[in-house]
Amino acid sequence: MTPDVDPPLSHTETRDSQQTSAQASKELHQQCVDLLGEIDEFQSMLNSTLRNPQLVELRQFRSNVNSEFKMLQRLEEQMEASNSPDGSERDPDTEMRYLHALRSSNLPFYQAVWNIARGSCAGLLALGKRFYWDRKAWPLEEKKAQKGDGSWEKNKQPNKDKRKSVFVDIVADDGESWVKVSTVSESRLLFDMAKKGWERDSDSDAFSDEDGEGSPKRTVLRNFDGEDSGEDSDDDELELIKLARDLRKAADATRVRYRHPRLRIVLPKIAEGNVPEIDDVLKEMRSYGIKVECQDSISANASQAKLNSLLPQPFRNFTTAVNIDCTLLLAIVSDLSHVKDIAILPSFHKAIVRQIEVEKEQPLLPTELWPAMGARELLCTKEAAKRMCEIVETIGTETEKERMYLVLGNAPNDQLDRESLIRKFQSLSDWQVPVDWALPIRIVDAEPAIEAAKAEGKLPPVADEVAQVLSDINHSVFMYGWATSLTTISSNRTIDKQIEVTIENSRQVDGDAVEGPQVWICDTARSLVGKDKGRKS
Known part of the structure; x- marks a missing residue:
């Protein structure tokens, strides 16, 4: 669950941002406190309304946010220790390093996951859960064994290959819906597309794999064609396409009440309709049967959504x-x-x-x-x-x-x-x-x-x-x-x-x-x- 980070700020960008590291640290610190408070409020609702509140997996997500909070505290202590005794400003290099460290925080990603869950999801079962496709394709639940008192306990499962899995950020609709959040920016996505060999020819049909007249709009060193072609095939693929493919494979290997989960990818930093090359990527992601939402379609009212709408139903x-x-x-x-x-x-x-x-x-x-x-x-x-x-x-x-x-x-x-x-x-x-x-x-x-x-x-x-x-x-x-x-x-x-x-x-x-x-x-x-x-x- 690592955020997509743009390149470090230059000295000019640091000055133009008009935000000191102290200001940025204070804002992130308060945002972290607010997020932890909302998570704890929701956990209290679970404890008071559910017979078994542990059915909703929040612990790891909260632990991740709390780790971020502690990291921000340590960074703040370092910043205070680096202040000049005479109260003068830090040298630009030191200030830039602190700003970059704060800018690299995972907190905005966790906030995005929480706000998307709160603003557009119901029946929450997990914030962060890994699903595999190298197993028999039926239950969402792990196999269980009945104890003598009539209750159930999970059997120990063999180690699974994480290379054949996908990490889902939000499991909602009582398990029937999976949501993946990517905070990649347009500039970072375009950079990755260039690095992976994506090209666009405006005179040809998008995603044609034919040679000659129907030459492809893009050149991809590796692309999924419906069959596994080995683990190395992932190395040269665009990350968002690989994500869509892995979600589809994991969902096809999982059933919830006899149905495959519905899939959604949310891109809060991507605008659709501005860059044709990015629109091509979105189109291919959707070809896997996935609903892809960009910033213009994301609800802006997450903070007003009631937490009880997230409760399992x-x-x-x-x-x-x-x-x-x-x-x-x-x-x-x-x-x-x-x-x-x-x-x-x-x-x-x-x-x-x-x-x-x-x-x-x-x-x-x-x-x-x-x-x-x-x-x-x-x-x-x-x-x-x-x-x-x-x-x-x-x-x-x-x-x-x-x-x-x-x-x-x-x-x-x-x-x-x-x-x-x-x-x-x-x-x-x-x-x-x-x-x-x-x-x-x-x-x-x-x-x-x-x-x-x-x-x-x-x-x-x-x-x-x-x-x-x-x-x-x-x-x-x-x-x-x-x-x-x-x-x-x-x-x-x-x-x-x-x-x-x-x-x-x-x-x-x-x-x-x-x-x-x-x-x-x-x-x-x-x-x-x-x-x-x-x-x-």
Whole structure:
């Protein structure tokens, strides 16, 4: 994340700039303080609104800005030490060196990244993340393993070749959009173009690779032609073209919810339409399917944009009705989800103890499940409802059974309206139950919908292969959501990943555009406490 720096200032330019090193240092120092303050403000928002604020990767970006702050402090100390005892000005050479050091600061680049994120992005997941293309092209997330307490941890990954990777400055739209920022100036870009052998012939078509009459408008020592031609091919390529190419390759090797990320490159110091040679470069960058924005199209209102617009928006694309898996039906009725102070008994399984501890830190329903469900219509398959009822009737406490009857609208609650169901449910919970929670959950027959979708060609051929690896209950839940294009919410990450892998392995046959079921995974679930164990009286 190194900024593009123009050549050092001459003595004349130093005098003409009419800005002393002390003034420049003071400005950069304050800008750094302001930027750190905004980052910390946003981190506080994450801490207060997200169940797991670490899902948004800010730490390295803040560390980089803080390192810049410390560098500026050290430089300021050196400048003060170099002042003449009699108060006279420094000699021009020393002053020029300090100005050049300040001018070479990384801070303007970090400010550009932050302002572009704040002014034009939503659903931020990372400020700085590396993506590779020398791996299997499916999940954005690293592979994970489930621990005994039901939570997930990352597996150790083998070392990867950084030469086959790209560093993305902003990962937004909950992972669906990548943004790269380059602060290269027009003068620096033209200098690099000349150095790399770019030439323009106004009488010929741009980027023609034909000899003779269609001679190329530019001469490039090396250029990407759709296939890797070895690592050395990068050495003679223009940096912006290499950046566009690498972004495309990494995006093609990555899928987020079955789709490749959208790509954007922002050039805040480049004006389009002024220099034909630069416009040619922009045109070639766009040929990789990348949106390229220059200074005239960048929002100038970043400072006025609200920081909360950057918060992740995991429920943004949910359907108006959601399909609930059995794992979360149990979480909705469990005492663990509703009783704030459950005494931990020696007879509790360690997974139960861990869930109690996690619940105290971040309660599942108020922070995640109720926001996910919102005011949407709620439904579940009859297989999921049946399995949930079997479990609750067998090992559930009396309060867990009462919640189940309310959630499903079973007798004696089958004649109650939504407001009455919520009032009764509120009496069984220590948390404030949302007044717009759409009880009762409607039970649906999955199989007719699945068969109809197959007959109408709404499911791809790989759906049959996916169905073969699913148990009866998972078949009803996940295939129903897929067949009806409804969002399925579940904590069963294993099944979700199994479906993804099956679909990705079939792409050579079924094509690149195939998408699986829309599934939202809750990273943690809740077991039932069990009869007479740690209940609130």
